[in-house]
Amino acid sequence: MPEHLLSDRQLEERGIRSRSSAQKDRVRGTGIPFVYVGRLVRYRESDVEAYLASLPTHRSTSEASAGTHTQPCGDISHSDPREPKAPTRHKKISLKAASELHVGG
Numbered sequence: 001m002p003e004h005l006l007s008d009r010q011l012e013e014r015g016i017r018s019r020s021s022a023q024k025d026r027v028r029g030t031g032i033p034f035v036y037v038g039r040l041v042r043y044r045e046s047d048v049e050a051y052l053a054s055l056p057t058h059r060s061t062s063e064a065s066a067g068t069h070t071q072p073c074g075d076i077s078h079s080d081p082r083e084p085k086a087p088t089r090h091k092k093i094s095l096k097a098a099s100e101l102h103v104g105g
Contacts, residue, residue: 005035005042016048 008022025031032051034043
């Protein structure tokens with residue numbers, strides 16, 4: 001069964017990532033991995049679930065700010081900003097392959 005794909009608008013509607021944050025993540029090569037379907041950017045539901053599962057969990061609001069710094073909206077890259085950036089995590093797929101995937105509207 002083809003995997004369901006989400007647009008950046010759908011990420012925002014579900015409260016996962018704002019559109020602008022998702023767009024910035026793509027430019028920086030961080031955040032949720034994505035694929036191109038033709039010229040459209042889509043997120044695999046399994047990648048979204050894995051991203052959410054990788055976010056740190058807390059038992060209280062004071063725990064999140066006590067001693068550790070977490071970046072807003074789960075930016076999980078903790079690398080030195082002076083180091084070269086990792087390659088972006090996306091790949092282009094052919095229109096034929098895209099037609100086999102279910103694209104959410």
